[in-house]
Amino acid sequence: MLLEVRKLTKRFGGLTAVADVSFGITKGEIVGIFGPNGSGKTTLLNLVAGLMPPTEGDVLWKSAPIQGRPAHEVAASGLVKTFQNPQLFAELTVLEHVHIAAHLALKRRLGWRRLATLLDPDAGNASGALNERAEQIVRLCRLDASRDRLAAEISYGEEKMLGVAMALMCQPELLLLDEPASGLGAAEIENLEAVLRDLKQHGTTLCIIDHKVGFLGRLADRAIGLHHGAKIAEGAPDEVLRNPDVVMAYLGHSRDRI
Amino acid sequence: MNRQAAFFAVTAVVLLLLPLVIKSDVVMTILVFAWLQGMLAVSFNLIFGFTGQLSMFHAAAFGIAGYATHLSMQYLGVGYWTGTVLGALLVSVLSVIVGTICFRFRLKEFYFAVVTLAFSEVARITVVNWNSVTNGTLGINLQEKPWLFGFKVDDTVSWYYLSLVALAVTLLVCSRVVHSWMGRCFSAIRLNDELGDTLGINVFRYKLAAFVVGNFIAAVAGSLYAYYLGSLEPGFLSIDASLGIVAMVLLGGRSSVAAPVVGAVLLVSLPHLIHFSAEVRSIVYGSILILTILLMPQGIYGSIASLLRKRHAS
Amino acid sequence: MGQLILGQLLNGAILGTLYGIIALGVTLTFGITGIVNFALGVFMMLGAYAAWYFTDVAGLPYPLAVPCAVAATALAGLVADQALFRFTRNNLVNGLLVSIGMIAVMESVALLIFTSTPKEMHRVLPGVIEVAGFVLPKMKVAVFGLLLTVILATYAALTRTWIGRAAYAYAQNPEAAALMGVRTERLQTGVVVYSTALAGLGGALYASLYSLEPTLGSLFVLKAVEAAILAGIGSVLGSLFGGVILGITEGVGSIYLPLAFRDVYGLVFLVAILLFKPAGLFAGRK
Numbered sequence: 001m002l003l004e005v006r007k008l009t010k011r012f013g014g015l016t017a018v019a020d021v022s023f024g025i026t027k028g029e030i031v032g033i034f035g036p037n038g039s040g041k042t043t044l045l046n047l048v049a050g051l052m053p054p055t056e057g058d059v060l061w062k063s064a065p066i067q068g069r070p071a072h073e074v075a076a077s078g079l080v081k082t083f084q085n086p087q088l089f090a091e092l093t094v095l096e097h098v099h100i101a102a103h104l105a106l107k108r109r110l111g112w113r114r115l116a117t118l119l120d121p122d123a124g125n126a127s128g129a130l131n132e133r134a135e136q137i138v139r140l141c142r143l144d145a146s147r148d149r150l151a152a153e154i155s156y157g158e159e160k161m162l163g164v165a166m167a168l169m170c171q172p173e174l175l176l177l178d179e180p181a182s183g184l185g186a187a188e189i190e191n192l193e194a195v196l197r198d199l200k201q202h203g204t205t206l207c208i209i210d211h212k213v214g215f216l217g218r219l220a221d222r223a224i225g226l227h228h229g230a231k232i233a234e235g236a237p238d239e240v241l242r243n244p245d246v247v248m249a250y251l252g253h254s255r256d257r258i
Numbered sequence: 259m260n261r262q263a264a265f266f267a268v269t270a271v272v273l274l275l276l277p278l279v280i281k282s283d284v285v286m287t288i289l290v291f292a293w294l295q296g297m298l299a300v301s302f303n304l305i306f307g308f309t310g311q312l313s314m315f316h317a318a319a320f321g322i323a324g325y326a327t328h329l330s331m332q333y334l335g336v337g338y339w340t341g342t343v344l345g346a347l348l349v350s351v352l353s354v355i356v357g358t359i360c361f362r363f364r365l366k367e368f369y370f371a372v373v374t375l376a377f378s379e380v381a382r383i384t385v386v387n388w389n390s391v392t393n394g395t396l397g398i399n400l401q402e403k404p405w406l407f408g409f410k411v412d413d414t415v416s417w418y419y420l421s422l423v424a425l426a427v428t429l430l431v432c433s434r435v436v437h438s439w440m441g442r443c444f445s446a447i448r449l450n451d452e453l454g455d456t457l458g459i460n461v462f463r464y465k466l467a468a469f470v471v472g473n474f475i476a477a478v479a480g481s482l483y484a485y486y487l488g489s490l491e492p493g494f495l496s497i498d499a500s501l502g503i504v505a506m507v508l509l510g511g512r513s514s515v516a517a518p519v520v521g522a523v524l525l526v527s528l529p530h531l532i533h534f535s536a537e538v539r540s541i542v543y544g545s546i547l548i549l550t551i552l553l554m555p556q557g558i559y560g561s562i563a564s565l566l567r568k569r570h571a572s
Numbered sequence: 573m574g575q576l577i578l579g580q581l582l583n584g585a586i587l588g589t590l591y592g593i594i595a596l597g598v599t600l601t602f603g604i605t606g607i608v609n610f611a612l613g614v615f616m617m618l619g620a621y622a623a624w625y626f627t628d629v630a631g632l633p634y635p636l637a638v639p640c641a642v643a644a645t646a647l648a649g650l651v652a653d654q655a656l657f658r659f660t661r662n663n664l665v666n667g668l669l670v671s672i673g674m675i676a677v678m679e680s681v682a683l684l685i686f687t688s689t690p691k692e693m694h695r696v697l698p699g700v701i702e703v704a705g706f707v708l709p710k711m712k713v714a715v716f717g718l719l720l721t722v723i724l725a726t727y728a729a730l731t732r733t734w735i736g737r738a739a740y741a742y743a744q745n746p747e748a749a750a751l752m753g754v755r756t757e758r759l760q761t762g763v764v765v766y767s768t769a770l771a772g773l774g775g776a777l778y779a780s781l782y783s784l785e786p787t788l789g790s791l792f793v794l795k796a797v798e799a800a801i802l803a804g805i806g807s808v809l810g811s812l813f814g815g816v817i818l819g820i821t822e823g824v825g826s827i828y829l830p831l832a833f834r835d836v837y838g839l840v841f842l843v844a845i846l847l848f849k850p851a852g853l854f855a856g857r858k
Contacts, residue, residue, distance in 0.1 A: 070455070071452075071455040071456050072454075072455050072456075072457075072458050072459055072460050072461065075455075075456055075457060075458035076458050080456070080457075081456065083453075083456075087450060087452065087453040087456075088450065088453070089445065089446060089449040089450050089453065090449060090450075091449060092445065092449065096442075096445075099442060100442045100443075100445070100446045100454070100457065100459075101457045102439075103439060103442065103443060103446075103457065103458060103459050104457065104458030104459075106439055107458070114439065117438060117439065118434055118435060118438050118440060127439075166457060167457075169457075170457055170458055312665055312668075359843075359847065363846070363847045365846060365847075367664060367665050368608070368664035368665055368668060369846050369850070371665070371668055372608075372797070372801075372842065372846065373842070373843050373846055373847075376839040376842050376843050377843070379794075379835070379839055380836060380839055383832065383835060383836060386832075387830075387832040497672070497790075498676065501672055501673070501676060504669060505673075508669075537680035537681075537683045537684050538680065538684075540676045540677070540679070540680040541676070541677050541680045541681065543673075543676055544672075544673040544674060544675070544676030544677035544678075544680070545673065545677055546673075547669055547670070547672065547673030547676070548656060548669075548670050548673040548674060548677070551660075551666050551669050551670050551673070552656070552659050552670070
């Protein structure tokens, strides 16, 4: 079990954003977390990524608690999260973004010896291998055409893909995606699905939260339904989607009544 | 050889041959000051322009090093160069302390500026009041000069070459760092440090690295400057001095390694071109600061560079 | 010893109100325009020299000279806002640099005009008054009372009048306030002018107690910023308490530690607060 979430609860004053949620993620699967807006999905993901401390419960990443670990350590240990609203470096180009994200890979490859590259930029040929990887990922994420454009100038869909690309450069074992499809058009969603399926092929475990039922339904191996911060269903995607509680959460009333 | 390298090669040759052409001692003196202030400005820019941290501690690093060099020569009996190294080490240790405090507590931009200003003021007040050691506001007269390869660096031309080499080394080091993976970390920190964190960049570590390296270089510059000038005074650590450094960088430009040197040359030579009293000099510094912030945020170098880029594009 | 401490306490409290009035200006400017305006020190200096000028050179009676000085300073503040500060709204770093630049320029101009020879205004309210067994100069007590009144009046205005509450609302949520019809540009300019007026008042009163020199402003404004941050920038009453705490600490501290340390207390507070309790001691209240 790569990730284990146990009785996770988060309260903000009087508001309970996440209520007693427990689940696990095993290596190689794609887990989709569904829920309408306001069901606590983003808060749950932030808790899982260690970005905020839970009120109760714990999160175990590779059997070690994730609470209190600084963000860069979490990323270095293989757990990487993307942002729902794309976070970018305004003045830099797409390619430069990906190169910055290569830092973790460089650190893994060379460790302390990377200091030597300050004196001699070609030392260890690390930059060669990493440049290649960067190119691969840019192509994979269909950002090739925009590689030299400034982040401020690319489309929203490309911004989201750039977020994914940067996360990929960090060589994640588990990639947490926060509403990757929101704001994207049909063609872009297709693109995203292809990329994510590719990732799974290459051994990356994915955990995706979204409220777009179709997108997640096609992609996920296993689904978890969330409503008002609590887990209301778990199982195969089509099962979960047919679950009357889940339908009630989305539509406000059960299917039979339509 | 590409165009930029050619440009630098030509400039280097011109600068090296300059003393043969210029016989005026005044001009040469101005250039010595300009190269040393240039070291200050370039190293400050590493922290401010590239890593995005507005440090008001830089003048303190500059001033403390001068005093430390003198004191180690006086009380420990070491030579000039050892004294300089000791001074730079002292400043580095202080930088680690100040930097760790500031960055551990994740002080953002403005608050970082205020806290480094506070530390700088504490340093200045210490220097002003520790009369037995620093001679307070009266300052100290420095008679010694450094010896290099058996020659006493005493005349203007020797100092010219010494300071030029020091500046060149500074530019080389900063350039290497900025164009490496570490420079990318600095950019990430400057533009969006939270994103950098989630991508695995240890933001604390690299902020501290930029801060310490920048202050180290400022310390070396400070030691050279004090011994060229022949005196030390608490004014080196004043807020006015920090203001001068910021003005140089804003005037010259923040976005390239060498751009601050332009600002340094201009601000150092200005008072000599037009004879200013100290008050008028402050008025000029202050006005430059205001005008560049409001009208020319890219500085002279940056504005010219972007103009050239636009002409190329069209 | 107890007498000495109490005496320093009282003196410190009085000085603290001077810190407080500038701190109030700092806090208001921060809340509404998003920058910490170090240049308020310049306006304090302007107010002081203006008061001196109106009293000793133009021959006006002091109670008239003070409002004139305040008006002159407010006018200067308006000009400065339109020419400079308007372009640095909500940009703390640029605001810092521009205000420090302005200090350099204005102090040097003042040095050129007035020279660094300290100016002494003639004693306005000579004589002393006995307060709780202590002998205090009458003028100091008057200044204390006046500043206290102004600060409290500002607080009352902010919480009771429409303008005040509009300002408060704006500080909390600029967009909502704008949507509700608050004229944000005017509000920002108004607050800047009011803050410079406060600084001018502080300066004008300072002139009656101490000798003047062009750098008095920058020494004071740093203390004022320290006081504002100590209390929690954004808290109106806090700026009064912050100023008084600082004033008292300096006064009582000078009994035990050499005078050289006087300026260090504020710096220590500043660093300590920013590190450990950045919201300030009185966080949460406006």
